[in-house]
Amino acid sequence: xxxxxxxxxxGLVKGLATSIDPAEGTRVVCYCRDCQAFAQALTQDATVxxxxxxxxxxxxxxxxxxxxxxxxxxxCLRLTEKxxxxxxxxxxxxxxxxxxxxxxxxxxLIHSFIADPTRADPTLGPVMAHVHVKSARRRLPxxxxxxxxxxxxxxxxxxxMLIWKLTGQGRPSPFFDATGHPVSAPRIVAPxx
Numbered sequence: 640x641x642x643x644x645x646x647x648x649x650g651l652v653k654g655l656a657t658s659i660d661p662a663e664g665t666r667v668v669c670y671c672r673d674c675q676a677f678a679q680a681l682t683q684d685a686t687v688x689x690x691x692x693x694x695x696x697x698x699x700x701x702x703x704x705x706x707x708x709x710x711x712x713x714x715c716l717r718l719t720e721k722x723x724x725x726x727x728x729x730x731x732x733x734x735x736x737x738x739x740x741x742x743x744x745x746x747x748l749i750h751s752f753i754a755d756p757t758r759a760d761p762t763l764g765p766v767m768a769h770v771h772v773k774s775a776r777r778r779l780p781x782x783x784x785x786x787x788x789x790x791x792x793x794x795x796x797x798x799x800m801l802i803w804k805l806t807g808q809g810r811p812s813p814f815f816d817a818t819g820h821p822v823s824a825p826r827i828v829a830p831x832x
Contacts, residue, residue: 641762645704645735646754647728648686652709652735654813656699656748661764665796668693669747670779671771673718674737676830677725680716681732687751691783692776695750696737697763698796700808701815704736704746713813715825724825726814728752741819744809745800768792 640663645654674694678687687694706713714729726735737747753759769783770792803809814822 643758643762644754645748645752647709647712647731647733647735647752649728649731649733651730652706652712652728652733653754654704654706654708654735654752656697657703657705659697659699659703659762664697664699664763665768665792665799666695666697666763666766667747667768667770667792668695668766669770670694670773670775672774672830673722674771675774675776676718676828677716677734677737679830680718680828681727681734683732683734683751687734687749688776690777691779692774693769694734695759695766696747697750698745698747698799700744700799700803701738701746701812702744702808702810704748704813706813710813710822713823715814715821715823716828717825718828718830720827724814724821726823736814738812738814741812741815741821742809743800744803745796746812746814767795 640658640660643656643659670693675692678684712730724738734749735752
């Protein structure tokens with residue numbers, strides 16, 4: 640297991656993802672319209688989305704993600720009142736990650752917050768799933784759609800979340816306080832288009 644240094648583009652928000660191992664988390668590429676809208680809302684399309692509109696995400700328990708510097712610059716937006724909490728560095732609009740709620744022990748760490756992108760592949764391992772492929776911006780290559788089965792991914796992430804819940808890895812969270820409230824009041828941003 641390895642630690643992975645995290646940083647926004649301008650370096651004012653820094654963090655650490657600890658005990659990272661391909662067997663301990665799940666790496667996915669999500670093509671959903673909401674992930675695309677998040678990148679657009681921050682004007683980060685070019686740095687976050689791949690050529691097909693996908694976002695590279697590593698899912699891990701909140702207790703393994705730490706904000707070491709710039710916690711006051713960690714902001715939140717939601718695309719709807721009940722949508723995901725989408726976290727970013729307010730200083731430079733670098734996407735950090737997504738969470739469901741304080742009670743669900745998973746953070747989707749977005750690749751743009753990894754300080755050294757060259758360490759991502761060897762540390763996080765291969766992409767395990769491509770999800771929401773029907774929302775891709777253009778036709779995906781067959782090698783991606785052929786391996787886009789959700790069943791293996793769903794079983795894996797639900798199993799991981801259950802283990803993380805039972806072992807108390809949902810807390811502490813850099814995004815929710817001890818009472819379960821977001822550390823930054825979410826701003827509601829309606830998707831464009």
